[in-house]
Amino acid sequence: MRWIRWLVPLLVLGLLVALAGQAYANGGPHGGYTATTDACAGCHRAHTAQGPNLLTAASTYELCMSCHGAAGTGADTNVADGVYTNRQGGGEGTVNDPLLGGGFVNYQTVAVTSIHDSDGTLSAAWGYGVARGSTANLPGALTCGSCHDPHGSPNYRILRENIAGNAVTVDQVDENNKNYTAEQWPDNVSNVCVACHGAYHVTRANSGEDNTDDNAGNVDYGGDISTYAHRIGMNYSYDGNVDPEATGYGGYTLPLTASKNVACQTCHLPHGTSASMTAQATAPFTNDSALLRLDNRGVCEVCHQK
Amino acid sequence: MSSRWRWIVILGLVMLATAGVRQTAWADNGPHGGYTPTTDACAVCHRAHTASGPNLLVAASSTDLCLTCHGAAGAGADTDVINGVYLQRDATAESPAEGEVDRGLKAGGFQYARMDTAWNGDASPRPVTSAHLYDGGTGIAWGSGALNSGPGAAMALSCTSCHDPHGRAGGGNSPTYRILRPTPIDSGTDTVILADEDPKQYTIAAADGKYFGQDYDGTLYNNLAHWCATCHDRYLAPDDAGHTNSGDSIFTYRHIAVGQGCGCHNLHGGPPATGNPEFRHDPLSCLTCHVAHGSSAHMGGFAAQVAWPNRATAPNGDARSALLRVDNRGTCQLCHDK
Numbered sequence: 001m002r003w004i005r006w007l008v009p010l011l012v013l014g015l016l017v018a019l020a021g022q023a024y025a026n027g028g029p030h031g032g033y034t035a036t037t038d039a040c041a042g043c044h045r046a047h048t049a050q051g052p053n054l055l056t057a058a059s060t061y062e063l064c065m066s067c068h069g070a071a072g073t074g075a076d077t078n079v080a081d082g083v084y085t086n087r088q089g090g091g092e093g094t095v096n097d098p099l100l101g102g103g104f105v106n107y108q109t110v111a112v113t114s115i116h117d118s119d120g121t122l123s124a125a126w127g128y129g130v131a132r133g134s135t136a137n138l139p140g141a142l143t144c145g146s147c148h149d150p151h152g153s154p155n156y157r158i159l160r161e162n163i164a165g166n167a168v169t170v171d172q173v174d175e176n177n178k179n180y181t182a183e184q185w186p187d188n189v190s191n192v193c194v195a196c197h198g199a200y201h202v203t204r205a206n207s208g209e210d211n212t213d214d215n216a217g218n219v220d221y222g223g224d225i226s227t228y229a230h231r232i233g234m235n236y237s238y239d240g241n242v243d244p245e246a247t248g249y250g251g252y253t254l255p256l257t258a259s260k261n262v263a264c265q266t267c268h269l270p271h272g273t274s275a276s277m278t279a280q281a282t283a284p285f286t287n288d289s290a291l292l293r294l295d296n297r298g299v300c301e302v303c304h305q306k
Numbered sequence: 307m308s309s310r311w312r313w314i315v316i317l318g319l320v321m322l323a324t325a326g327v328r329q330t331a332w333a334d335n336g337p338h339g340g341y342t343p344t345t346d347a348c349a350v351c352h353r354a355h356t357a358s359g360p361n362l363l364v365a366a367s368s369t370d371l372c373l374t375c376h377g378a379a380g381a382g383a384d385t386d387v388i389n390g391v392y393l394q395r396d397a398t399a400e401s402p403a404e405g406e407v408d409r410g411l412k413a414g415g416f417q418y419a420r421m422d423t424a425w426n427g428d429a430s431p432r433p434v435t436s437a438h439l440y441d442g443g444t445g446i447a448w449g450s451g452a453l454n455s456g457p458g459a460a461m462a463l464s465c466t467s468c469h470d471p472h473g474r475a476g477g478g479n480s481p482t483y484r485i486l487r488p489t490p491i492d493s494g495t496d497t498v499i500l501a502d503e504d505p506k507q508y509t510i511a512a513a514d515g516k517y518f519g520q521d522y523d524g525t526l527y528n529n530l531a532h533w534c535a536t537c538h539d540r541y542l543a544p545d546d547a548g549h550t551n552s553g554d555s556i557f558t559y560r561h562i563a564v565g566q567g568c569g570c571h572n573l574h575g576g577p578p579a580t581g582n583p584e585f586r587h588d589p590l591s592c593l594t595c596h597v598a599h600g601s602s603a604h605m606g607g608f609a610a611q612v613a614w615p616n617r618a619t620a621p622n623g624d625a626r627s628a629l630l631r632v633d634n635r636g637t638c639q640l641c642h643d644k
Contacts, residue, residue: 029608035632035636036632036633036634036639037634037636037639038605038606038610038635040608040635040639041607041609041612044638046560047541047557047561047563047615048558048560049558049560050558050559052548052549053549054548054559054560054561055559
């Protein structure tokens, strides 16, 4: 039984090592704090704060942009222009390549046509407890901090564990070797979208033709069977489609998750896109590019190749 | 009542009365207050005809005089405020003891401190990185004055700016905590009387030198924050000040500096789930995070580059330690546990 005596300390040691790894998962001032951390001073002032929550900037958006904006110097990820830089040394992506999330002002050097508002001006979301095509107010105005937890998180890209009152789990896939420009989406990455756009979370097989009432809340249809909707969460090969990530169509590709499944992010960029909408693609909302990755309905054609 | 019992009762009453008188007389300690018409105490610090300093002091300055007893080489007091340590070196054996020998003073020190600011079990003496001026030098009392009156006013500070060497400063001849003046010199007109501590305890409670988490009497703790604000007016923030614009262009949003913080919890729907349970229900005061005399805390990274309230960026590094009890922003993390 001597081995049991060693097993317990070893397990404890293993747990400590695992926790230590988690503590460093988020990088920069975002998480992994020790008892004598200096990180608080990166964003907060106890007595001379310029914004609520004792922030050094007037708002959450301004504070985030002081590092991650076009003129920021505190991070390589320039989310305003949607591009990876080396202003902090680089090393976690290919310099000058577009960021995986898109951009808030420009994307691929073109002005964005649609974005997730992050400056506190928008407080409603499509399908947030209501049917697809309708909006409902979120608990608060949307800012960077609505989706990302600046104090770190066990989720991918410090995504909050609770967004708009809903628990969110998105697996970390590259925490120990981050790459902000190479597509590598977690299988459950759509969960972050579902928190606010629950009605769009349709996973039912054959959802394009089957919206019958299952008399159990139709959870696999986003709780809304009033219309039909495209499915997510399935393998790309469903219905005989080609691999949009490896094969693509006409030189265009779309990313899949680690298990080669379709996620919200297969078609949509989380931050913003510069995709252009013309003719039929402008309907039903004029010039709304809906964060789509490709012009018009390129995202349909890359998979379905009709 | 028998004659024997009569004497016992009388003796008891006399002892009780004597104890009361003795306690009051010693409230301010040593030569600092409690004077009788025939006191000898004046002669400790003053000479009527052969004084070396102004105010008929026996030393060249008030600070020099204070340090003859309370300095590193002083022998007149157990409190060595230069090294921030309690010693047993004066002629009085206090009962009860007024501190743990060789342990750090609650206020820290002016040149050295025995503080485990790194939170690693090392409380050996280290040079301070920030301290309140005590030698008559002039600095900025950050946040002094009314809203939008700038970063703060210049102010010369010596020991006696804050402490009244004659004691009994509390009005009605009552003693005050650490013989602190109700209105520090040049602080303005605000008056805060701090009731004296009885019995006195000059050293921190933690034997391991950890200065954060010290317990103070609740009323004293609350009043001390108001006392600090007699100079640092705009730092005195209520519990919603972190979310409420004060109207001041510099001290715009402010951390609560006095009270329980219940307002913060109410705003956020209760105490933070991740908050450190060891500290999150403690009342807050300036002294929660800062020591009064000086700290040896180190500042690195973001904490070393924080601009001063007047926007100056120098001096920086350790000089930016702001009398904090823990290195960097340990005082934040130990409560908020992010």
